Amino acid sequence: MNKTKGTIINLILALGILVVVFPFIYMILTALQKNSYVLPHPQDLFDDLIHFKFYLGNFAKAWTEGNFQRYFMNSLVVASFATVVGVFISALTAYAFARFQFPFKEPLFKIFLISMMIPGLFNIIPIYTVVHSLGLVDTYSGLLLVYVCTGIAGNTFFLRGFFEQVPREMEESVVVDGGGRWTIFRHIYLPMSKPAIATQAIFAFMGSWDEFFVALTLIKTESKRTLPIALQMFQGVHGTEWGLFFSASLIALIPSIIIFIIFQKYFVQSGQNEGAVKG
Amino acid sequence: MKNSLPADPFVQAKMSLRQRISIGLKQYGEVFPYLIFGLVGFLTFSVYPIVKGIYMSFFNYNIINPALSHFIGFANYIKVFQDPNVLISLRNTLLYSLVTVPGQWILGLLLAILINAKVTKFKVTFRMIYYIPVITSWIVISYLFKYLFASGPDGFINYLFYSQLHLLPSPINWLENPWTAMTVIWVLGIWKGLGWVMIIYLAALQSISNDYYEAAMIDGAGDKAILRKITLPLLKPTTVFVLINLIMGSFNVFIQVYTITNGGPLGQTEVLLSYMYKQAFQFMDFGYSSALSVLMGIAVFILTYSQQKKIGQSNI
Numbered sequence: 001m002n003k004t005k006g007t008i009i010n011l012i013l014a015l016g017i018l019v020v021v022f023p024f025i026y027m028i029l030t031a032l033q034k035n036s037y038v039l040p041h042p043q044d045l046f047d048d049l050i051h052f053k054f055y056l057g058n059f060a061k062a063w064t065e066g067n068f069q070r071y072f073m074n075s076l077v078v079a080s081f082a083t084v085v086g087v088f089i090s091a092l093t094a095y096a097f098a099r100f101q102f103p104f105k106e107p108l109f110k111i112f113l114i115s116m117m118i119p120g121l122f123n124i125i126p127i128y129t130v131v132h133s134l135g136l137v138d139t140y141s142g143l144l145l146v147y148v149c150t151g152i153a154g155n156t157f158f159l160r161g162f163f164e165q166v167p168r169e170m171e172e173s174v175v176v177d178g179g180g181r182w183t184i185f186r187h188i189y190l191p192m193s194k195p196a197i198a199t200q201a202i203f204a205f206m207g208s209w210d211e212f213f214v215a216l217t218l219i220k221t222e223s224k225r226t227l228p229i230a231l232q233m234f235q236g237v238h239g240t241e242w243g244l245f246f247s248a249s250l251i252a253l254i255p256s257i258i259i260f261i262i263f264q265k266y267f268v269q270s271g272q273n274e275g276a277v278k279g
Numbered sequence: 280m281k282n283s284l285p286a287d288p289f290v291q292a293k294m295s296l297r298q299r300i301s302i303g304l305k306q307y308g309e310v311f312p313y314l315i316f317g318l319v320g321f322l323t324f325s326v327y328p329i330v331k332g333i334y335m336s337f338f339n340y341n342i343i344n345p346a347l348s349h350f351i352g353f354a355n356y357i358k359v360f361q362d363p364n365v366l367i368s369l370r371n372t373l374l375y376s377l378v379t380v381p382g383q384w385i386l387g388l389l390l391a392i393l394i395n396a397k398v399t400k401f402k403v404t405f406r407m408i409y410y411i412p413v414i415t416s417w418i419v420i421s422y423l424f425k426y427l428f429a430s431g432p433d434g435f436i437n438y439l440f441y442s443q444l445h446l447l448p449s450p451i452n453w454l455e456n457p458w459t460a461m462t463v464i465w466v467l468g469i470w471k472g473l474g475w476v477m478i479i480y481l482a483a484l485q486s487i488s489n490d491y492y493e494a495a496m497i498d499g500a501g502d503k504a505i506l507r508k509i510t511l512p513l514l515k516p517t518t519v520f521v522l523i524n525l526i527m528g529s530f531n532v533f534i535q536v537y538t539i540t541n542g543g544p545l546g547q548t549e550v551l552l553s554y555m556y557k558q559a560f561q562f563m564d565f566g567y568s569s570a571l572s573v574l575m576g577i578a579v580f581i582l583t584y585s586q587q588k589k590i591g592q593s594n595i
Contacts, residue, residue: 002398005398006396006398006399009393009396009398009399010398010399010400012393013390013393013394013399013405016390016409017405017408017409019470020408020409020411020412020470020474021408021411023420023423023424023427023470024411026423026427026435027423027426030426039426039429039431039433039434040433041433042433042435042438042439043438089316089317089320090317092312092313092314092316092317093313093314093316093317093318093321095313096310096313096314096317097314100306100309100310100313100314101306102303102306102307102309102310102314103299103303103306103307108318111326112321114580114584115321115325115326115329117527117579117580117583117584117587118329118576118579118580119527119528119530119531119579120531121531121533121552122332122552122572122575122576122579123325123328123329123332123572124556125332125335125555125559125565125568125569125572126327126328126329126331126332126335126569127324127328128559129331129335129342129345129565130323130324130327130328130331132342133345145320145324146324148320149320149321149323149324149325150324150325152317152320152321152325153321153325156317181309181313185313206414209416210416210417210418212417212418212534213533213534213556217560228416228417228418231416231418231419231422232418232538235422235538242426245422246423246426249416249418249419249422249423252416252419253415253416253419256414256415256416257414257415260410260411260414264407267410267414267478
């Protein structure tokens with residue numbers, strides 16, 4: 001009885017996997033097909049798979065043609081900066097809320113929380129006008145400011161909880177040595193909250209790597225585009241060259257996949273945080 | 280949050296206003312270097328835009344030269360309620376919520392329960408693979424679905440259901456017809472989101488103490504009874520959290536509409552965000568667009584805030 005039930009459950013899960021994985025397999029097969037100016041016939045793709053007839057030319061072409069490498073680097077630079085600066089500022093702010101007393105602290109924190117209940121994209125028009133009036137449209141500074149600042153509320157909320165769990169007795173060793181708040185922050189709170197900060201960093205990086213609408217709205221110059229925009233434009237220009245498009249897409253997915261595989265455990269622990277970073 | 284309460288309320292009450300202000304200022308002096316960057320950034324890019332958005336919604340806003348904007352009162356809001364396209368966008372957004380929220384939720388919960396079952400092998404592998412759609416780029420996935428649902432017998436979905444399984448009388452032009460196009464958008468939403476629901480529920484399931492299950496087994500409860508009487512009730516806080524996030528996420532539906540149909544055919548698949556975005560950046564009507572986003576913001580805020588109240592502060 002239990003055995004059949006086990007078989008059924010495992011079978012359902014395996015079938016589900018097929019539904020989840022198949023679109024990716026089909027994408028890879030398309031990328032590996034040689035002549036794909038038109039919609040390839042599915043049967044041809046499967047035949048190629050059976051005969052191990054794979055063509056890597058699309059990947060080479062996608063990587064070398066046009067400005068793809070440049071877009072890749074743009075995204076890498078933007079996402080890295082947004083991550084480092086964003087996590088650092090959020091950690092500072094979270095520490096302020098976790099371990100300082102000051103008037104209106106809780107009301108202020110409440111405003112942080114309330115702001116998280118409005119989906120981020122709803123604000124894109126006034127945010128655009130703010131960036132516009134700062135003269136930062138079409139600059140990475142503008143883009144980074146938006147990425148970093150719109151994440152502050154959620155990240156601060158998340159990290160504050162972790163900082164408050166650090167036992168206060170740990171601060172004593174630093175105080176005895178004559179260290180101040182900054183030393184405490186650097187030598188106690190940051191190291192003690194490493195897993196939380198790592199989680200934060202991963203989501204910040206993947207969020208900005210993948211971000212579309214803010215970049216679409218703010219960046220005008222072609223050479224400054226980030227990957228998601230480049231992919232969208234590429235699709236617009238090359239239309240039905242699906243092999244080439246999916247080769248470029250697969251290259252664009254590599255960083256996310258690598259990060260996911262290396263830091264898998266952080267994703268699992270911290271699903272609770274996704275909602276905060278999403279917006 | 281305990282730390283925030285005054286250490287001793289009696290001491291505070293006894294202090295004069297002046298003393299309290301001076302202590303407060305001193306406290307701000309200490310916290311200043313830590314708080315200032317986050318606070319300024321938050322105020323500039325989270326609070327101020329909300330205020331600015333409300334302000335803009337009362338103007339015929341001129342983005343090139345804001346000084347030329349003129350106040351038009353509630354005209355933008357009145358236009359919202361008279362615009363038939365708003366109704367279509369609202370309908371499509373609500374339909375997206377009604378379909379994808381339960382879809383992701385039920386499938387994600389089911390997956391978590393199945394993966395968590397004792398008899399399941401390769402738990403870690405299953406968990407990892409089901410999570411892959413969550414981490415992959417929206418842009419790539421959107422175009423991938425556009426490709427899978429391509430028209431004609433060579434689109435993969437048509438190939439599978441028409442040419443191979445013969446479940447369809449003829450190949451469907453998925454993206455040329457509003458309802459089938461919206462189905463594609465819904466399927467994408469569910470497919471991409473259920474891994475997130477699964478991960479959250481798995482974490483919650485793993486934190487349920489085994490004692491409950493042992494006690495139930497001793498009392499002779501069957502699998503179904505255990506699921507209904509123990510597991511599901513204990514998952515309730517998680518469920519509220521998941522649903523709030525899914526509902527909020529569903530109002531964010533935009534990128535897949537923008538890339539797959541771009542609102543077409545004839546604006547029939549437009550959602551609120553895509554319509555709002557078009558009004559601003561295509562038709563340059565920033566005031567009208569702001570009025571739309573203010574109304575949407577209020578609606579979502581009331582929805583999430585009231586849910587939040589129900590579960591209390593601890594579980595945000």
